[in-house]
Amino acid sequence: MKIATYNVNGVNGRLPVLLRWLKEAKPDVVCLQELKAPQEKFPLEAINEAGYQAIWHGQKSWNGVAILSAGAELKEVRRDLPGDAEDLQSRYIEAIVNDMVIGCLYLPNGNPYPGPKFDYKLGWFKRFSEHAKKLLDKGVPAILTGDFNVMPTEKDVYKPERWINDALFREEVREAYKLLVDQGWTDAIRKLYPEETIYTFWDYFRNAYGRDAGLRIDHFLLSPQIEKRLIGAGVNREVRGWEKTSDHAPVWIEIK
């Protein structure tokens, strides 16, 4: 079973790229982020025609997350991150698919540092970690995946020294990611490829993709039951080279 995550950077502007990738990669379950579309403008018909059912939580202009499933039933659990009724940003949606919890997240960017957006990022991270801990404590097979907006280590940045004070790499944020993983999650890409340089995002600026000046910020965190079933993982980096493409590439795992 193949599960993928893809920050599409506008689900309607990216629809041809998304449909082509679905057809070529044939993932069973897909988590999407940055829909940048209100609830009623999600392209459900095209996605149904591609063979997927979907649940999503849209928002005008920004954010927005979705979960797609090809065959297996998709049972929505929640469409918001618990812990702050005033937080109206669409950044989390969770479903049960094949008896697994699938959490699809779009963690706040947090720039500029310092400032209120950075504080919001740390607050969101804390709420997310509390929710993640509850999932582990329940002992259910779970996958948390999406755009974490964190490069976990220096290996995950083309030039770490340039990113020290960026909200994606600040020590507080890396520490928050480490604390989350240390609850008992496994970073799927690093489990299979501990030393490789692997990126999931390349800026539109400065020919970043051509220079391979990338970041690894889209992650798969697996609960112990899923980690035992992990048989493959990778990045469809060629998709980043397509016309009218997102600045992120799809990331996938295969479990037995």
Add this chain to the structure above:
DNA sequence: ATGCCCCCGTGCCGGGGA
């Protein structure tokens, strides 16, 4: 220190992204 590129919309500029 900033723009580069690209998305979206109370749209032809500005905010946000990372």
